[in-house]
Amino acid sequence: MSAAYGRTVTTDTGFAAGTVAGTTQPVRRRTSRPHYRLRRYAMEALAMAFGLVLAVWSVLPLYNMWMIALDSHNDVFSGAIWPENPTLESFRVVVTQDFWYLARFWHQFGNSFYVGLSVMFLTLAIGSLASFTVGRMRMRHGWMLSNAALMTYVIPASFLAIPMYRIMQIYGLTNNLSSVILALTTFATPYAIFIFSQYGKSIPMELDESARIDGANPLQIYLRIYLPLMAPALVAVGTYALLLAWNEYLYNFLLLSTPESMTVAVALAQFLNSDESPWNFMMATAIIYAMPPIILYYGFRRYMAAGLTMGGVKG
Amino acid sequence: MSGTQQAVAIGQGFARPRSARRRWIGGLHGADYVWALAFAVPYAVIFLGFVVYPICYGLWLGSDPQLYSELFADPRYFTAVINTVIYVGVGVNLKMFLAFMLSGFFMRKRWWVKALLVVFILPWATPALPAYMSIHWLLNGQWGMLNSILWLLFGIDGPVYLNSHWMGLAANIGAYVWKNLPFWTIILLAGRMSIPQELYEAAAVDGAAGLRKFAHVTYPLMANLYFVCILLDTVFALGDFNATYFVSGGGPAMSTEVLATLGIRYAYTVALPRLGVAEVMTALPVLIPLVYILMRKLRVSEGQL
Numbered sequence: 001m002s003a004a005y006g007r008t009v010t011t012d013t014g015f016a017a018g019t020v021a022g023t024t025q026p027v028r029r030r031t032s033r034p035h036y037r038l039r040r041y042a043m044e045a046l047a048m049a050f051g052l053v054l055a056v057w058s059v060l061p062l063y064n065m066w067m068i069a070l071d072s073h074n075d076v077f078s079g080a081i082w083p084e085n086p087t088l089e090s091f092r093v094v095v096t097q098d099f100w101y102l103a104r105f106w107h108q109f110g111n112s113f114y115v116g117l118s119v120m121f122l123t124l125a126i127g128s129l130a131s132f133t134v135g136r137m138r139m140r141h142g143w144m145l146s147n148a149a150l151m152t153y154v155i156p157a158s159f160l161a162i163p164m165y166r167i168m169q170i171y172g173l174t175n176n177l178s179s180v181i182l183a184l185t186t187f188a189t190p191y192a193i194f195i196f197s198q199y200g201k202s203i204p205m206e207l208d209e210s211a212r213i214d215g216a217n218p219l220q221i222y223l224r225i226y227l228p229l230m231a232p233a234l235v236a237v238g239t240y241a242l243l244l245a246w247n248e249y250l251y252n253f254l255l256l257s258t259p260e261s262m263t264v265a266v267a268l269a270q271f272l273n274s275d276e277s278p279w280n281f282m283m284a285t286a287i288i289y290a291m292p293p294i295i296l297y298y299g300f301r302r303y304m305a306a307g308l309t310m311g312g313v314k315g
Numbered sequence: 316m317s318g319t320q321q322a323v324a325i326g327q328g329f330a331r332p333r334s335a336r337r338r339w340i341g342g343l344h345g346a347d348y349v350w351a352l353a354f355a356v357p358y359a360v361i362f363l364g365f366v367v368y369p370i371c372y373g374l375w376l377g378s379d380p381q382l383y384s385e386l387f388a389d390p391r392y393f394t395a396v397i398n399t400v401i402y403v404g405v406g407v408n409l410k411m412f413l414a415f416m417l418s419g420f421f422m423r424k425r426w427w428v429k430a431l432l433v434v435f436i437l438p439w440a441t442p443a444l445p446a447y448m449s450i451h452w453l454l455n456g457q458w459g460m461l462n463s464i465l466w467l468l469f470g471i472d473g474p475v476y477l478n479s480h481w482m483g484l485a486a487n488i489g490a491y492v493w494k495n496l497p498f499w500t501i502i503l504l505a506g507r508m509s510i511p512q513e514l515y516e517a518a519a520v521d522g523a524a525g526l527r528k529f530a531h532v533t534y535p536l537m538a539n540l541y542f543v544c545i546l547l548d549t550v551f552a553l554g555d556f557n558a559t560y561f562v563s564g565g566g567p568a569m570s571t572e573v574l575a576t577l578g579i580r581y582a583y584t585v586a587l588p589r590l591g592v593a594e595v596m597t598a599l600p601v602l603i604p605l606v607y608i609l610m611r612k613l614r615v616s617e618g619q620l
Contacts, residue, residue, distance in 0.1 A: 156554020
């Protein structure tokens with residue numbers, strides 16, 4: 001077949017209308033080259049213009065945040081696109097906790113970190129253990145576990161908020177950071193199990209088997225073989241869990257109400273309680289709050305993208 | 316023991332290793348079964364204590380028929396239902412369509428496209444709360460930056476966006492699209508990149524260009540992923556609390572509330588938690604089939620990968 005193809009190409013060169021794409025291509029390109037190039041430049045320019053619009057669309061709300069934060073207290077209501085007297089005063093106020101909404105800011109910042117790291121750790125531990133039983137040890141009714149996880153993944157968390165709040169009261173955990181940690185771990189673990197089972201399939205079973213022959217028990221296989229080989233997935237899911245916990249608002253708001261137990265998200269939303277809030281302080285707080293996830297995200301972007309394509313919603 | 320099975324397997328061709336594996340793991344004996352059980356316990360506890368229990372408790376809270384007559388007598392509830400339908404229907408489909416188009420755009424191999432992608436990710440990397448607060452302020456009729464820009468560029472006075480029902484709802488949807496567009500674009504981009512280049516080359520040899528390449532290569536291979544994304548995002552959008560709560564605040568006069576925010580409003584502003592639960596329960600006839608289809612879809616894909 002390929003030999004015949006090769007022959008038509010070489011013998012057809014004299015014909016005006018070649019039947020093979022390879023022969024017609026150079027003819028067409030030669031006649032229309034200037035137009036073609038012009039059209040390409042026009043397309044490129046159009047794409048760039050579109051890209052510019054896209055960049056403005058993406059950045060505008062963030063730019064707005066910075067501008068209000070840089071406004072001095074009297075200029076907030078000017079609506080200027082560039083502040084008249086840009087000042088870092090509002091950042092100073094936040095950092096030195098110089099405003100009554102922000103009196104416990106660093107403590108709350110610590111709370112957010114504590115919640116984020118705990119959720120991350122618990123999610124990784126519980127998720128990897130569960131995926132190990134289902135995917136590696138193939139427990140008899142393991143499918144029930146992965147179905148339970150899948151179901152939790154597709155139930156909207158906000159629909160469970162009211163009963164969850166009552167449950168936490170029954171457990172006696174309100175205004176206690178562990179309530180939020182447990183609730184958010186519940187919502188982060190399914191994704192972890194999902195990703196881990198996907199990723200685990202790429203690790204050869206023979207490794208486990210040879211470890212068995214050498215006399216390792218399942219715990220040793222889990223610790224010495226499974227976890228080290230799962231490192232990329234662990235990083236991806238860990239970042240996901242940390243971001244989920246840091247960014248969560250509703251559950252923090254419902255379960256934590258004292259200044260001692262609040263996380264930054266709740267403290268930030270408190271600014272909305274009164275009409276005369278200092279918006280520049282609020283935006284400065286918002287920027288400081290948004291920084292860790294943005295840094296984390298860009299730092300681990302490679303892993304995050306890998307995690308998403310690994311399974312997230314791949315159809 | 317598994318060593319001998321391996322040895323036998325080598326002698327007997329391809330089908331053996333698999334069944335040997337199953338023998339080793341499927342019939343977990345004594346100590347192994349205990350280990351497997353111990354590994355499964357943490358998640359089982361979490362699932363029973365924080366998913367099954369709240370669900371049952373919620374079903375019990377919302378089991379009084381009286382609540383539903385009370386709920387259906389409330390005009391705000393019907394507004395919320397209509398808003399939710401619009402919010403989910405427009406928000407999800409608009410976003411997915413844009414994400415699909417943009418994923419094609421980001422396939423371009425230019426340095427500036429790569430740089431743009433880094434900027435484009437920003438909305439997703441930013442936490443929802445500060446982003447939506449900023450959008451709320453951006454849209455402020457008097458001091459918002461958007462109206463300042465309109466004034467500078469075109470010399471027109473922009474409207475007071477969040478004082479109207481329709482514009483408020485549009486603002487919520489816009490904010491939701493803004494926040495989540497990068498995520499879905501990247502998912503669809505990954506899907507597009509996994510299509511082998513050879514298929515496009517083969518199509519080109521067959522004389523297909525532009526639209527026909529799309530119709531005969533891209534579309535059939537992306538359709539399933541697109542459908543799963545739509546379903547998944549429908550569930551996410553249905554449960555989205557932040558955009559409505561922080562951008563329009565449900566206002567003006569609770570006319571832009573959606574089911575996710577109205578339930579919380581009933582429970583904590585009006586102190587009627589049972590009514591809030593009942594309100595959420597009315598979403599179940601839609602939610603349950605969705606969850607069912609999604610679980611099937613995701614499980615099938617898990618088996619294939």
